[in-house]
Amino acid sequence: MTDSVQVELILRDGGEFIPAILHRGLRPEDLSLIEREWGPARNQVFQDLLSIQVPRSEWPESLHWNWETKAPQLRLLDSKGIGVQCEGKWQGAALTSTEPHVARLEEGRKPLVYVDYIEIAPRNWKVRALGQQGRFRGVGSLILKEIVAQSFEQGFQGRVGLHSLPQSELFYRQVCGMTALSRERHHQDLLYLELSRDGARAFLN
Amino acid sequence: MSQREPETTADREWLLKMAEAEDRCESISVGGLASQLGMLCSRGDQEPPLVFSRLIEWTLDARGLSVQELAEKGKVDLTIREGDESTFPTCQMVVQLARALNFDAEKLLELSGVVPIRDASLSRAAAQFTAESGTSGEKREAYEQLVRALDLPPDKP
Numbered sequence: 001m002t003d004s005v006q007v008e009l010i011l012r013d014g015g016e017f018i019p020a021i022l023h024r025g026l027r028p029e030d031l032s033l034i035e036r037e038w039g040p041a042r043n044q045v046f047q048d049l050l051s052i053q054v055p056r057s058e059w060p061e062s063l064h065w066n067w068e069t070k071a072p073q074l075r076l077l078d079s080k081g082i083g084v085q086c087e088g089k090w091q092g093a094a095l096t097s098t099e100p101h102v103a104r105l106e107e108g109r110k111p112l113v114y115v116d117y118i119e120i121a122p123r124n125w126k127v128r129a130l131g132q133q134g135r136f137r138g139v140g141s142l143i144l145k146e147i148v149a150q151s152f153e154q155g156f157q158g159r160v161g162l163h164s165l166p167q168s169e170l171f172y173r174q175v176c177g178m179t180a181l182s183r184e185r186h187h188q189d190l191l192y193l194e195l196s197r198d199g200a201r202a203f204l205n
Numbered sequence: 206m207s208q209r210e211p212e213t214t215a216d217r218e219w220l221l222k223m224a225e226a227e228d229r230c231e232s233i234s235v236g237g238l239a240s241q242l243g244m245l246c247s248r249g250d251q252e253p254p255l256v257f258s259r260l261i262e263w264t265l266d267a268r269g270l271s272v273q274e275l276a277e278k279g280k281v282d283l284t285i286r287e288g289d290e291s292t293f294p295t296c297q298m299v300v301q302l303a304r305a306l307n308f309d310a311e312k313l314l315e316l317s318g319v320v321p322i323r324d325a326s327l328s329r330a331a332a333q334f335t336a337e338s339g340t341s342g343e344k345r346e347a348y349e350q351l352v353r354a355l356d357l358p359p360d361k362p
Contacts, residue, residue: 008220009220010220010221010224017217017220046311050296050300053300060231060232061232061234061245062236062239065244069325070242077238095238114237115237116235116241117236117237119234126231137228138220138221138224138227141224141226141233142220144233162235163235163237163240164235165232165234165235168231168234170229171226171227171232174226175223175230187240188236190236190237190240
């Protein structure tokens, strides 16, 4: 870890603001350590969904992710990471990179921060079929806020791009105000979205 | 830890507003890296992995069962309807097959391609079983190894 700041998350049960730590220096390989904490919770959700025969289309789309098995590939990545810890546990994490990504919304191949990955801890998932609401609220927004802030710090004027999972498209389009640009075959038809300079300012306000 | 101003009322109001909006959405996951590393779920319009269909064939043969007997035992509809080009097994079908064959449902789901394989030893056993080369004895051994990887542990009836 190279840098961390104090932030807050909202406890769903009661709405209290709880102190949390946002770490800025996560390395890609740290995801495999986070996975050791998240893996058992993923498996529990998986088993619960199976036991009541919830259709696969209703499962959280990142339910089967296992970053521990990808440790060798993660070590080769040139990405930077962000993680949020609260109550001594990881509540969410993200990886970002800049090269070789450029903005598509604006002319002139302007640089942007590309989000390789964002996920929140399984304990914070809302799983309707199981009646699970998630312990903390606002984890995703807090992480994206930090990414937008980093884009400003790097002189990219808030420009951010990412490939959203289908279940998350609503969040990035409507809540974050990102522009949907294309579904991409080389990313298994995931939707690519971008946050413009103006969009970034609106998102932060 | 870096010094930063304590959270202001504006910060809290922003987070509350965003949390409310976030609550109306199903998820916030970003999948660029997961797609790059082949971690996204298989889609229903793809073929199931060869290993799954071959495993079922070998298991029927080893246990002297017909497809119809398996369908009855597992209470699962294995008929392929005319015009239905999707041969991808559904989650429910795989779970029923696992029960009928006394296999671990989670591992069979991984092997069927419904969810990607998480278990490294299962992945190795599947790769050995589908390898083109090898004597019939080696293939039999690879099958038995795969079945051992799929067998229900004693404490998981």
